[in-house]
Amino acid sequence: MKKGSFIHLVRNPDYWDAGKPHLNDIFFHVIPDANSRAIAFETGQVDVLRAGDVENFDITRLAGLDAVQLTEAGWEFLQPVGYIHLNNRHKPLDDARVRRAIAHAIDRQFIIDTIFGGFGHETNGPLSRLSRFKDTSVETKYEFDLAKANAILDEAGLKPDANGVRFELQFVPLPYGELWQREAEYIREALASVGIKVNIVATDVPGWFKRLTTFDYDLAENFVYTTPDPAIGISYAYTTLEGDNAGTTGGNVHGYSNPEVDRLLADAAHENDFDKRKALYSQAQKIISADVPLIWTHDIVFPTLYRTKVHNLIATGLGTDENFADVWLAK
Known part of the structure; x- marks a missing residue:
């Protein structure tokens, strides 16, 4: 991958909450435009589209893909x-x-x-x-x-x-x-x-x-x-x-x-x-x-799209601004 095209976060083995986080690592892909971000989700390059990542007119189409979930939750704090x-x-x-x-x-x-x-x-x-x-x-x-x-x-x-x-x-x-x-x-x-x-x-x-x-x-x-x-x-x-x-x-x-x-x-x-x-x-x-x-x-509603293999993505009123400690992937 090209330098600057992603942020790679690695699990902290000394995390304060024993047994968490469940994921070994997370990649945040840096994709400049909304259309390219939609394609990255559609092709499986990314598993989650946070609110605002793609234009609203693309959301319904992407939500109709196989094994994809849409939620409006996660904005109870910011409102x-x-x-x-x-x-x-x-x-x-x-x-x-x-x-x-x-x-x-x-x-x-x-x-x-x-x-x-x-x-x-x-x-x-x-x-x-x-x-x-x-x-x-x-x-x-x-x-x-x-x-x-x-x-x-x-x-x-x-x-x-x-x-x-x-x-x-x-x-x-x-x-x-x-x-x-x-x-x-x-x-x-x-x-x-x-x-x-x-x-x-x-x-x-x-x-x-x-x-x-x-x-x-x-x-x-x-x-x-x-x-x-x-x-x-x-x-x-x-x-x-x-x-x-x-x-x-x-x-x-x-x-x-x-x-x-x-x-x-x-x-x-x-x-x-x-x-x-x-x-x-x-x-x-x-x-x-x-x-x-x-x-x-x-x-305002800021929907989040994610693949159904991703569990516990939205766990609190901060949605995808949370720490991902509870998130896990189905095999």
Whole structure:
């Protein structure tokens, strides 16, 4: 094998847990593109495809191969949620009516079914479906409704010009592969249908990071790991930001500010009683969902593909980010 084409891990005979790990060694193959990774799995070069290793449109086909298993498990700890940042500092996005109109103009089920290959779940708020604190009963549902989106924009005084354009927005896609580029192109077309002209600003990862953390954007793609505790996973994204730099793309780069949400999130973070915490987070979810400071595109599913001879691959909520000590191969 060519140097740099793989990482080889060898069993530690002095591992603290007697009798483990079961495997003698593991090879992590370094394969540059998703199509080649799909071929490597299909031909038997590799036994496991971790989430994100191949494009979603290839997953169903590969899952249909003989002796191959697909699982959505292993993300109970990270709880990823996808969204479109809306820069609340910029007009007209500072108007909640405009943000609601944008939410109604985007067919998020289309994003799940067509762009992400059916992997994902509807969400109308900041928390993952995997969270113990998720309360769907308080969320405002933003159904796909172009007529409603147009009516709201008219009400906000944003009439189309002679070319049918109400206003323009600069959109920074997430530079993480083809799926996100496809989503950005769909968002551009979806918003054009209600008179919003979207200009896609292509950039690399450092450029994307700089634009978001210096608030140099109108729309931007992102996804975050919301984690089991909202005090860690969502509070920093919805608490009023002081200063001129967000510091992290998972933070409040959208500039959302609601004093009541600030209070609820702070109180919940310091509350030890689970039921009281849940009630506080329910109140916060209700307000955040109604304010729609950003567009929650989908509750993300990151599927893992593996051959059925691989046992105990997903043993905890960290999935393939675990230590593989319990994994074993059938003869």
